[in-house]
C-alpha cells in the first residue's frame with residue numbers, strides 16, 4: 001500500500017516508520033520540497049521511503065496521515081490540494097493546541113466544533129478518521145506496556161474507513177475503541193489534554209489509555 005504522510009515532526013516519523021516496517025511505501029510531505037528533516041529521514045530509513053511536498057505526498061497516498069501542527073492543519077491541507085484526498089482513508093492525528101496563554105495548552109477550536117470536523121469539512125469526499133491523537137509518538141507503533149496493548153480511541157463518519165483503521169491499529173499493536181462520528185473529535189481532542197496533564201503532573205510520558213470491560 002502507498003501511504004502519504006503529511007508532516008515532518010515526531011508523529012510523521014513514528015507513523016511513517018510504522019507503515020514502512022509493515023512493508024508499505026511511504027512518502028513524507030512538507031510545505032516545501034527539499035525539507036531538511038524529511039531528507040534526513042529518507043536518508044536514515046532508505047528503501048521504500050521518499051519525500052516531497054504536501055501535495056505530492058497526498059497524491060501518492062492511498063492512505064493519508066495528517067500529522068501537522070494542529071493550528072496550521074487547514075493551511076497544510078490547502079497546500080496539499082483537497083482533490084488529492086477524495087475517497088481515501090485520511091488519518092487525522094492532530095490536536096489544535098494553543099500554547100499562547102502558557103501551560104497547560106487550550107484547544108484553539110472547542111464547543112460545537114473540533115479540529116477533526118474542520119479536517120473533514122476541508123476534505124469533502126475524504127473518509128477522515130481521528131486516531132493516534134491521544135498518545136505520545138514514541139508509543140504509536142507496537143507499544144509495550146505491562147498491562148498489555150493499550151486502546152486507541154477513534155471516530156469518523158465512514159464505517160468502512162473505521163474498519164480499515166481498526167485493522168491498521170491492530171497491526172500497529174493497538175486495540176480500538178470507536179466513539180462515533182467525526183463530531184466526537186471534540187472529546188478526543190479534549191482527551192489529549194488529559195494525556196498531557198497526566199504527563200506534566202508526573203513528569204513522565206510513558207502512559208496510554210486502555211478501556212477496561214467486563
Ligand SMILES: NC(=O)c1ccc[n+]([C@@H]2O[C@H](COP(=O)([O-])OP(=O)(O)OC[C@H]3O[C@@H](n4cnc5c(N)ncnc54)[C@H](OP(=O)(O)O)[C@@H]3O)[C@@H](O)[C@H]2O)c1
Nearest residue numbers: 007008009010011030031067068069070072094095136137
Ligand atoms: N508529538 C506527539 O507526540 C503527538 C502525539 C499525538 C498527537 N500529536 C499531534 O500530531 C500533530 C503533529 O505533531 P508533531 O509533534 O509530529 O509535529 P508538529 O511540530 O506539531 O508539526 C509539524 C508539521 O507541521 C507543519 N507546519 C507547521 N507550521 C505550518 C504552517 N504554518 N502551515 C502548514 N504546515 C505547517 C510542518 O511543515 P514543514 O514540514 O514544512 O515544516 C510539519 O510538517 C500535531 O497536531 C500534534 O498536536 C502529536
